[in-house]
Amino acid sequence: MEPTQAKPQTKFNTKSETKPKANLKTKKIIKQQTQTQTHAQLAEGFLSNQLKASWFNKSIWYQRDKRDVATKKLNEWETLRELASDIKAHTLSKLDEYLIEFEEKATANGINIHWASDDKEHNEIATNLLKKHNAKKVVKSKSMLSEECELNHHLENNGIEIIESDLGERILQFSGEKPSHIVMPAIHKTKEEIGELFEEKLNTKKSNDPVYLTQAARLHLREKFINADASMSGVNFAVAETGSFVLCTNEGNADLGLTANSKLHIASMGIEKIIPKQEHLGVFVRMLARNATGQPITTYTSHFTKPNKGSEIHIIIVDNNRTKLLAEEKFNSSLKCIRCAACMNTCPVFKNSGGHSYNFVIPGPIGAILAPAHDIKKYEDMPFASTLCGSCSNVCPVKINIHEQLYDWRQEITQRKSSFTIKSIMMKGGAFVLSHTWMYRLFGKIGGFFVHNFRKISTMATPWGKGRELPDVPKESFKDWWDNNAKK
Ligand code: SF4
Numbered sequence: 001m002e003p004t005q006a007k008p009q010t011k012f013n014t015k016s017e018t019k020p021k022a023n024l025k026t027k028k029i030i031k032q033q034t035q036t037q038t039h040a041q042l043a044e045g046f047l048s049n050q051l052k053a054s055w056f057n058k059s060i061w062y063q064r065d066k067r068d069v070a071t072k073k074l075n076e077w078e079t080l081r082e083l084a085s086d087i088k089a090h091t092l093s094k095l096d097e098y099l100i101e102f103e104e105k106a107t108a109n110g111i112n113i114h115w116a117s118d119d120k121e122h123n124e125i126a127t128n129l130l131k132k133h134n135a136k137k138v139v140k141s142k143s144m145l146s147e148e149c150e151l152n153h154h155l156e157n158n159g160i161e162i163i164e165s166d167l168g169e170r171i172l173q174f175s176g177e178k179p180s181h182i183v184m185p186a187i188h189k190t191k192e193e194i195g196e197l198f199e200e201k202l203n204t205k206k207s208n209d210p211v212y213l214t215q216a217a218r219l220h221l222r223e224k225f226i227n228a229d230a231s232m233s234g235v236n237f238a239v240a241e242t243g244s245f246v247l248c249t250n251e252g253n254a255d256l257g258l259t260a261n262s263k264l265h266i267a268s269m270g271i272e273k274i275i276p277k278q279e280h281l282g283v284f285v286r287m288l289a290r291n292a293t294g295q296p297i298t299t300y301t302s303h304f305t306k307p308n309k310g311s312e313i314h315i316i317i318v319d320n321n322r323t324k325l326l327a328e329e330k331f332n333s334s335l336k337c338i339r340c341a342a343c344m345n346t347c348p349v350f351k352n353s354g355g356h357s358y359n360f361v362i363p364g365p366i367g368a369i370l371a372p373a374h375d376i377k378k379y380e381d382m383p384f385a386s387t388l389c390g391s392c393s394n395v396c397p398v399k400i401n402i403h404e405q406l407y408d409w410r411q412e413i414t415q416r417k418s419s420f421t422i423k424s425i426m427m428k429g430g431a432f433v434l435s436h437t438w439m440y441r442l443f444g445k446i447g448g449f450f451v452h453n454f455r456k457i458s459t460m461a462t463p464w465g466k467g468r469e470l471p472d473v474p475k476e477s478f479k480d481w482w483d484n485n486a487k488k
Pocket residue numbers: 336337338339340341342343344366392395396397398399400402
């Protein structure tokens with residue numbers, strides 16, 4: 001069944017009564033990425049360190065290789081993909097019904113449900129809940145939604161200390177960076193860099209031994225878990241039928257947060273995380289880790305249905321432009337995404353330009369189709385960061401036609417642009433030249449002369465050319481060669 005526009009009856013009943021005020025000197029730990037830089041400019045910066053760029057490329061491809069091995073072990077892999085895609089399409093077509101069913105079941109289980117129309121409302125709800133419980137220290141497991149809402153920054157401005165409990169995220173919190181990948185957020189950092197960072201932040205001895213560094217991080221984080229006042233997490237899957245939610249991690253950090261600080265847990269959930277029935281979980285859980293890291297299943301796949309006695313669980317269900325995307329018939333299947341990151345790991349552009357070259361919170365091919373739905377003007381260059389090779393669509397476990405959507409977004413963006421750009425002028429000029437034989441030949445000769453004599457300038461002239469080596473042009477064109485030789 002194809003998805004249609006749904007209108008979840010969200011209840012925005014938790015607006016803050018008072019505007020939160022900064023009561024602590026804000027410690028700026030997140031460097032805001034320069035929103036004015038384009039993907040091409042950011043990629044150029046990434047490629048300036050060739051050694052690191054090549055190492056990053058290999059690390060990402062290693063994940064893709066592991067994924068291929070794991071998926072080939074399942075004869076029914078393609079059947080699972082079909083099933084997963086159909087379940088998600090069906091869910092999106094009845095999203096309002098399943099969200100309400102989830103709310104009813106979760107509430108009956110003793111979980112508190114809140115609805116947030118956007119990032120600001122999400123942050124206010126979370127802050128008010130934490131303040132109400134007098135929580136000053138919070139541990140949080142990895143959640144791309146909280147990154148999307150820039151929650152950490154908001155909490156710090158409200159005097160609440162937030163500790164990322166996922167190792168990769170904690171490393172980035174130390175270094176003041178944003179994630180460069182949705183599954184392995186610190187994949188761009190070498191063990192040497194992490195060793196130096198831990199020396200500075202955790203007083204470790206000089207070392208780049210991953211075992212030593214992981215042990216140091218574990219000790220550091222255990223202390224944070226024990227002393228935290230509350231915990232936060234994302235949601236991987238929410239089951240409408242049971243009102244429960246599932247968290248998948250490899251470190252058990254989400255579970256530790258929930259159990260060590262069982263007084264208050266807040267989970268942030270995008271409206272698209274719903275699946276109808278418990279039996280559907282088997283499809284997605286079998287696919288998620290295999291497609292992400294090549295594991296048969298994540299080390300911890302934890303189900304939460306009701307709070308422990310004397311404690312509270314709150315789920316904030318967030319829209320933040322998702323219903324707007326649901327109304328876009330050509331693009332709404334991107335809401336099927338289960339954030340496995342396989343499309344990134346296979347993407348030649350992602351591997352060669354790095355995750356930070358995408359200005360949106362979700363990088364790679366899926367980010368490039370989600371970003372313009374959030375703000376078409378701000379992210380207008382993102383759908384162009386692709387070769388349209390289609391590898392992303394081939395690996396996607398929920399069969400999103402990513403490369404076709406990238407192409408469609410390009411058309412939307414070009415059509416919605418009112419002013420003439422250099423690109424559109426050049427395209428029109430190119431069409432004129434290609435439709436006149438004599439002009440095509442003339443420009444062929446001029447272009448050949450230019451490239452042969454000024455090769456460096458030719459590659460520096462466009463963002464695409466930078467970082468590439470243009471081969472020299474042959475001395476004669478194929479037509480000249482044909483005229484001179486074929487008739488002999
Ligand atoms: S678009 Fe598909 S491949 Fe990419 S992260 Fe989402 S589910 Fe995974």
